[in-house]
Amino acid sequence: MGSGVPPYKETGIITVEELKRLGLMPPEERLARGPVAIPECPEEIPCNICVVSCPQHAISIEGIKGLPRIDWDKCVGCGVCVAKCPGLAIFVVDLSKPGEYAYVTVPHEFLPAPKVGDVVDLLSREGKVVGKGEVVKAWETNKTWVVTVRVPKELAMEVRGIWVRK
């Protein structure tokens, strides 16, 4: 392709390296400390819903079209922005728990509605089923479910969706 079109425009999939390069990925030590939001929103789109939705005022955007910048120290990983982001582009990752599991929080807008205890398919950014995980928390606002699933630690940066089987 050349001409400066980033690879994620060709595939619809963004890599962790790209997120790091754009400064959208929290630093390792912050990830190890507790749940934190990751905005996978790499283009300067005219949107700033996350800024006004965060109760901690942790997100800022220059004007209406900059990239969302999260103050990693202010973010408490509550997931409110996950529910509010119209792009369904924000995820919360918690790598702080000892043991082999991490917790990933994703938005979900499909039937059946997820329930705590459900074992669901874990989907990667390209829709591959990469494993199964248990729903540990699920709440809804304006029909968007915010679902936290338990996943093997090595999948924490891969799982970005779930599928609840009927």
Add this chain to the structure above:
Amino acid sequence: MPGTPPLKDRRIWEHPILTFKRGRRVKFYFNGNIVEGYEGESIAAALYAARYDVFSRSPYKGRARGAFCMIGKCSSCFAIVDGVPNTRTCVEPIREGVKVEFQEGLAEIPSATGGLEGKDEEVIEGVDVLVIGGGPAGLAAAIAAAKHGLSVLIVNEHFKLGGQLIKQTHKFFGSKDLFGGLRGFQVAEELENKVRSMRNVRVLLQATAYGFFRDGWVGVAGKDRLYRVKPRFVIAAPGAAERHLAFPGNDLPGVMGAGGAQTLMNEYGILPGDEVLVVGSGNVGVIVSYQLLQAGAKVKGIVEILPYIGAWFVHAAKIRRYGVKVYTRHTIKEVWGKDRVEGATIVRVDEHFKPVPGSETDIPCDLVLIAVGLTPDTRLLAQAGAVVTWVPELGGLVPIRTKYLETSVPGLFIAGDASGIEEATTAMIEGEIAGLSAVVRAGADDAGNAAERREALLKFLWDEYRASPVVARAKAGKLKVTVSEDEMERIRVSNPPPVRFGS
């Protein structure tokens, strides 16, 4: 003539976002067969739900015709309704006992008993602003004008207000004061409630503005009468029509506009197909794919001729996550089926967009959605004598305008998709600017405040919203057709407007 009774109906009963409030059951006839629908559905929607795909045959070659745009813009859904041929069944609500008949080619001219007699006419004079179109642009314009005390008449071709917003189930971008974060249909509800609460706004539904006449009269065709309107100002916001592509089989029922499919599934709760191929990976194609998944359909893929996905990344990521494949560097070669799509052949293209022989893939599907962009509906504006020009970035012919959205016809303003394709957020901003422009020009009491608000909106629109790189193309287009007041005066000298408003 397809007379076979339908199988299972196509209505959706469970949806993750929408609750379909269906009206009471209504029985009507299609070729003498009883069809059941729900009050509030259009004839085309109810027939489609009952699995009738073909409503007429073309005069030339007798090709099957059915639903395509579902918003009254393409004439694909013609049928004979209570004796009246060439009725656009997609904008005709069902009524108890209405007789719909299949139209075989050109129809006979209806007799006087066909229901056309006895149309009376109402003359509406003294209204300050006539708003043509009740989508986000028209509604925002009406609210802005009425807020400042002007009397407003909204005429809307569709039998519901809200335009394209009523079928948008996803949450809108933008900022909170621009309804960002709300779902499209929720924005429509808010605008409609606001308009309905204003006593100086009158709304005519199923009322089509059909032409401008000498001395500033505007003709409006209503359901059971004609209106002759003489407004001080006109704000035209009739929206856009979907574009089509040329390929063999592109007229088969089951090839549909993406917006048409959205209308069926999100407005009426009718599944447009079970297995779908989407052509075009812009925002519309990608959003409609996501909505199809939500409605329970299977999306077999999205075909995109360019080497990259056109939609905003966040929209694209949403469908990729659920495994929808995007065939970049591919185009549609043909669609096959008998009276309904049964499958499509796609083909890879080289760097000159030429199909690569031998790279075809067959994809069985029953629905092919065309999502290759919209084209502004400027027919009425051109008829009024507004100078229009071809701007590819804006989707086609658009009127030249000042930054206050006045066309070369004085007192005739434009807003929304009809002024060049952008989105609902900008449609609402433009609508408000156009409404405020009428207020300023009318010299209303607080015209000063209106002018101030208008400047603030212009600043936001041009310097902030349109500064985003993802809307750069549309911005460039709008820049091309926005001229200074002086320049507009010169245009008016060389192209004298046949009518004038604003006196």
